Amino acid sequence: MSESELGGLLRAADVATTAHDWAAARRALDAAAVSYPRDRDVTRRAHAVDVFEQQASDAVPTEERPRHAFFHSLVIDPAKAFDHDGDSAGYQEWMTTRDEFARILDSLLERGWMLIDIEDLFDVDAAGTPTPAVLKLPPGRKPLVISIDDVNYYPYMEDDGFPLRLGVDDRGVGGTVMRQLDGSEAVTRDGDVMPLLDEFILDHPEFSYQGARGLMAVTGYAGALGYRTNDLARADHAQLVATAAAVAGRYRDSGWRFASHSYTHSQRFKDASISLAQLRSDIARWKAEVEPITGPVNVFVGPFGFRVPHGDPRAAELAQAGFEVLCPVSSFDYLRFQGPLMVMDRINFDGLEMRVNAKYLVPFFDPAKVRDPARDR
Numbered sequence: 001m002s003e004s005e006l007g008g009l010l011r012a013a014d015v016a017t018t019a020h021d022w023a024a025a026r027r028a029l030d031a032a033a034v035s036y037p038r039d040r041d042v043t044r045r046a047h048a049v050d051v052f053e054q055q056a057s058d059a060v061p062t063e064e065r066p067r068h069a070f071f072h073s074l075v076i077d078p079a080k081a082f083d084h085d086g087d088s089a090g091y092q093e094w095m096t097t098r099d100e101f102a103r104i105l106d107s108l109l110e111r112g113w114m115l116i117d118i119e120d121l122f123d124v125d126a127a128g129t130p131t132p133a134v135l136k137l138p139p140g141r142k143p144l145v146i147s148i149d150d151v152n153y154y155p156y157m158e159d160d161g162f163p164l165r166l167g168v169d170d171r172g173v174g175g176t177v178m179r180q181l182d183g184s185e186a187v188t189r190d191g192d193v194m195p196l197l198d199e200f201i202l203d204h205p206e207f208s209y210q211g212a213r214g215l216m217a218v219t220g221y222a223g224a225l226g227y228r229t230n231d232l233a234r235a236d237h238a239q240l241v242a243t244a245a246a247v248a249g250r251y252r253d254s255g256w257r258f259a260s261h262s263y264t265h266s267q268r269f270k271d272a273s274i275s276l277a278q279l280r281s282d283i284a285r286w287k288a289e290v291e292p293i294t295g296p297v298n299v300f301v302g303p304f305g306f307r308v309p310h311g312d313p314r315a316a317e318l319a320q321a322g323f324e325v326l327c328p329v330s331s332f333d334y335l336r337f338q339g340p341l342m343v344m345d346r347i348n349f350d351g352l353e354m355r356v357n358a359k360y361l362v363p364f365f366d367p368a369k370v371r372d373p374a375r376d377r
């Protein structure tokens with residue numbers, strides 16, 4: 001069996017796992033194990049399927065308040081990111097280093113947090129309005145949603161040690177395309193939150209309820225996932241969209257979801273001065289350029305923590321455009337069903353929160369132990 005045949009079976013197993021079809025996942029993994037009996041991509045998936053199936057029979061309704069944490073792209077090379085150039089101060093505030101992320105995951109697992117699918121938090125009634133769902137988890141576990149903002153690998157991040165874009169490796173598994181020292185490109189599984197979380201869940205399937213993954217929030221003004229699909233005039237535009245869509249599809253097959261983070265990330269979201277007409281045209285542009293890559297989405301992740309007052313016509317506009325969930329930012333466990341939307345605040349697990357709001361992070365991890373000394377270079 002070739003590596004690419006193996007990759008096909010891994011993908012089939014991931015699709016089945018995401019659909020909670022444990023029997024189909026086992027069939028794909030049993031077939032892979034004939035040629036690759038000790039391969040860790042196979043053995044860890046097989047173990048995870050057993051764990052996920054058991055979770056479903058152990059789960060009971062929970063009263064625990066669901067929380068939602070978010071990250072930006074991880075700082076992979078602190079020497080490049082914190083090199084005191086014009087972007088360093090921003091990275092210090094808005095980003096988390098790879099070492100910090102690893103310590104955060106260990107702490108979340110140790111403290112009983114369990115990754116859930118945001119879709120498990122709500123049902124949608126006949127009128128299309130989200131209503132609270134009964135959330136079930138194994139006893140003693142606390143529900144957590146994770147999202148990653150601006151999965152765009154903006155041009156300003158080049159040369160600061162971040163991935164160039166998302167990609168798939170030789171086995172077709174989702175990863176990050178990193179520039180190597182010799183100038184070549186390689187797909188790695190440790191270049192950002194998404195592949196690192198995938199690997200962590202393979203190592204610790206008890207962290208994820210039935211294989212749940214996170215949400216990638218994507219803007220459009222610089223393309224998506226590191227593919228510069230915003231340049232509609234380039235000769236290879238259709239090819240680029242197809243490549244990006246294939247990568248997004250592989251991540252979706254593993255349980256990842258996508259969200260709109262607006263097309264423009266306009267400053268007008270910051271003070272909520274964006275008009276109804278501006279919001280409408282922003283969403284239309286996102287749907288035209290980004291949705292062909294991500295597929296349809298129902299979550300709007302507000303740029304700069306954008307939120308709208310209850311009853312604001314812009315909430316109806318979001319609902320009209322197909323959004324069921326709005327995610328602003330705060331340090332608190334705010335979760336409300338407001339008219340046509342579920343509104344769920346998210347807390348930033350980043351340098352800024354560790355510096356000025358450390359007490360709000362204590363339920364999740366000890367900021368003093370997590371903080372990376374590489375920030376102080």
Ligand SMILES: [Zn+2]
Pocket residue numbers: 149150261265303304
């Ligand atoms: Zn953003």
